[in-house]
Amino acid sequence: MRIHLTSVFVDDQEQALRFYTEVLGFVTKHDVPLGSDRWLTVVSPEDPEGTELLLEPSGHPAVQPYKTALVRDGIPAASFAVGDVRAECERLRGLGVRFTQEPLEMGPVTTAVLDDTVGNLIQIMHSR
Template identity: 85%
Template sequence: MRIHLSTVFVDDQEKALRFYTDVLGFVRKHDVPVGDDRWLTVVSPEAPDGTELLLEPSGHPAVRPYRTALVRDGIPAASFAVDDVRAEFDRLRGLGVRFTQEPLDMGPVTTAVLDDTCGNLIQIVHGES
């Protein structure tokens, strides 16, 4: 069994697509109109056939309280592996990305948490996971 798809709920799919591709460096995999929304996924350019991230519209009534609680408590909605958290932190901060947690050594891993501008906190991590 493998993880095929994971989801983050986003306020604006087009804005999310720009952030996740232009800023984070993912690439668009699927972009299919579904009514007023889209089936919109991105993947790592290093694994184009790997796990897809669905940029899911946040219209369902349960999404708002769920995301609000996660952000309020500082809990990331997703975690992405990087080769070097400190280097990625510097690169992203240079692009104007806001971090809620600067790089933090946590034993065998280093993490940082960023705001994806679409309603979520995202963790970046390197080291043993």
Template identity: 85%
Template sequence: MKIHLTSVFVDDQERALRFYTDVLGFVKKHDIPMGPARWLTVVSPEEPEGTELLLEPSEHPAVPPYKTALVRDGIPAASFAVEDVRAEFERLRGLGARFTQEPTEMDTVTLAVLDDTCGNLIQIAQTS
């Protein structure tokens, strides 16, 4: 068994697509109209057949309070592995990403947390 698909709830699919591709560097995999929303996924360019991230609309009534609570408590909705957190922090900050936590070392992990502009905190992490 392996993870094929996971999702992050987004306030605006088009803004999310721009952020996840233009800033984070993922590539669009699927973009299928589904009524007023889309089945919109991105993947890592390093693993185009790997796990897909669904940019899922935040329309279910349970989603806004859930997202608000996570952000309020500083809990990331997703975590992405990077080779060098400090270098990625500088690259992303240069592209306009707003970080809520700068690179922080925690034992064998260095992580940073950023705002995805669509209602979520996203963690980037490097293990040593």
């Protein structure tokens, strides 16, 4: 068994697609119109057949209170592995990304948390 698909709820799919591709560096895997929404997934360019991230519309009534509570409490909706958190933070800051947690070393793991501009906090991390 392996993880094939996971999702983050986004406030605006088009804005999310721009952020996740142009800023974070993912690539579009599927973009299928579904009425006013889309089946919109991205993948890592390092693993194009790997786990897909669905940029899922936040339309369900339970989503907004859930997302608001997570952000209020500083809880990331997802975590992405990077080679070097500090270097990635500098690269992303250069693209205008806002961090809610600066790089923090916790034993063998370094993490940072950013705002994805569409209602979520996202953690980046690397292990030594």
